[in-house]
Amino acid sequence: MGRIAKTCLRSMLKGVNSVMGMVGIAMILYSLWMIRVWQRGMDGPSDVDADSNGLWFIYTFLGSGVTLCVITFLGHISADCAHGYCLSCYMVIIISLLLLEAAMTADILLNSDWEKDLPEDPTGRFHDFEDFVKSNFDICKWIGLLITLAQGLSILLAVALRTLGPNHGFYYNYDSDEDYAPERLPxxxxxxxxxxxxxxxxxxxxxxxxxxxxxxx
Structure with a gap:
């Protein structure tokens, strides 16, 4: 019974964790598209210097997507890990990510001049993204809630999986150490x-x- 419960929890954790992976892949693709548009703009007349820091938003967006993909990979490995150390590291990372997202959300909601704290974006990609979010606020809101819910469920499932103890089924094909007791204690x-x-x-x-x-x- 315990082995079936662990299998179900591992499958659920992988499924919920895949939501962040899909978001990360979408962010990477969008970042690559923005880089391609910027390169086309550099071929023609443009006010953006290639050596300037005008690509901070594109690089930040790309780094966030890569980070989500790495966290997704770590979550899949932790689901099959035989020790609770990987699950503990995974939970710490997800909690830190949630705290960072909560701090950013609070700063946007409480600080009306939060845009002034950011460096200038000569490429205009940040303003285009901001306009897209404002014009599709309901969709973006539900996407944000879905990501937050997936992260919360990932923490709960990781805690439940760690509570059940080490997962011997990933390395061995038995539930108990009693099956191999004669060979271990000859x-x-x-x-x-x-x-x-x-x-x-x-x-x-x-x-x-x-x-x-x-x-x-």
Missing amino acids: LINNKAQPPPYVNVISDPRFATNNNTWNANK
């Missing part, structure tokens, strides 16, 4: 074998031959 079950000469002396055939030899003498 000296306990093996009885002391008598020396070979004891068997020879106690052999009845040998004893009969000795009596016959004594009678002939």
Whole structure:
């Protein structure tokens, strides 16, 4: 029963964790598209210097997507890991990510001039993204809630999976250590074998031959 519960929890954790992976892949693709558009703009007349820091938003967006993909990979590995150390690291990373997202959300909601804290974006990609979010606020809101819910469920499932104990099924094909106890403890079950000469002396055939030899003498 415990093995079935672990299998279900591992599958659920992988499924929920895949949501962040899909978001990360989408962010990477969008970042590559923005880089391609910027390169096309650099071929023609443009006010953006190639050596300037105008690509901070594109690089930040790309780094965030790569980070989500790495966290997704770590979550899949942690789901099949035999020790709770990987699950603990995964939970710490997800909690830190949630705290960072909460801090950014609070700063946007409480600080009306939060845009002034960011460096200038000569490429215009940040303003285009901001306009897209404002024009599709309902969709973006549900996507944000979905990501937050997936992260929360990932923490709960990781805690439940870690509570059930180590997952031996990933490395072995048994539920208990009792199945291989004789092989692990051979000296306990093996009885002391008598020396070979004891068997020879106690052999009845040998004893009969000795009596016959004594009678002939």
